Amino acid sequence: MADAPDPRVTRSRAAVLAAARDLLREEGPAALTHQRVAARAGVGRATVYRHWPQPEQLLTDAMAGVSMPFFLDPTTPVRAWLRQQLRVLADELVLPDVLAVTTSLLHGAVWQPAITERRDRLAAAMADRLRRALASAVHSGELRPAGDLDDAAALLIGPLLYRAVLEPRRPVPDTLIARLLDQVGAWADDGTS
Template identity: 55%
Template sequence: MMMKAPLDPRAARSREAILTAARQLLLAEGPAAVTHQRVAQVSGTGRATVYRHWPRAEQLLLDVMTGTDLPFFRAPQSPVRPWLHRQLRQLADELRLPTVAAVALTVIQGSLWDPGIARSRDGMIAAIDERIGVALVLAERAGEVELGASATDAAALLVGPVLYRTAMQSGRVDDDLIDRLIDRVGTWRT
């Protein structure tokens, strides 16, 4: 069995600086901001160094996303329906980017064989389910909606079609589709 050589201390420091910068960009601006150029600028490393550690942008994004809280569906605001629309719009726009779609599909595929990726996927799903659930309870308590789905079902009804349209069909999610998806989770009062 061949052992991996330990990472050179300078390479380890640059790798950590790159991951830290990528996490900051992901949380502040979303997945689209995690590019080799932007990460190099924020981390203070050269773009060639970022490429040396992560030859493809989706590899870097996957490493960052599996260790970072997703930037979607956080901090619901009343009224919930427009907030939910904005969150789904952001998700759909991000998933249209080839790198982000590749990461989403890699997480789905990789979780079939890799227990670590499966745990990350499960954590992402649990976070989205919980956040959407909190938002819908807020809307229900405010009298905005009479719910017709559980939080888990609502998340599937909202996020599933967006992922399918963008990452699998390479299509655009228009605002009418987002409205129809939101309508499926309950009866909204406007």
């Protein structure tokens, strides 16, 4: 039972992680050295080494602080839920914290196996959630799909990702989201246009 967490440990970890998140957002993952994080957190350098012997773990934990709870708990009608989820995703993706974590994840995944695994889990989770939600809509008769449901993640999230990382100054209009929705298939008219 790890039931008695020393308050000092809790405090140190929190301060370091907050500093790491700030540095990640402001200057990118390369700034997450033990020294800089320790200085920013107002903490001894040795303390950072104690809790995170390898800088990679520090980056991982800092990224984990920004979670991505998208496409969870679908509601009916699925179309309205999906529209709202895509809207939220588009808006969140351009937030500095989220963008920093996203690009660091995509970038790090190319060369660091630990991050590759994280990325794969995220991608699989998103694809799976979307597939399930859409499958339920198909089952209930709300949606007549226009193609493989396994492609839905790429089709729906892809354009939002493109805007966030390649054209960050162009916001995603609601009309674009509507277009993405229509592309998934034919939706039964539910009055929400």
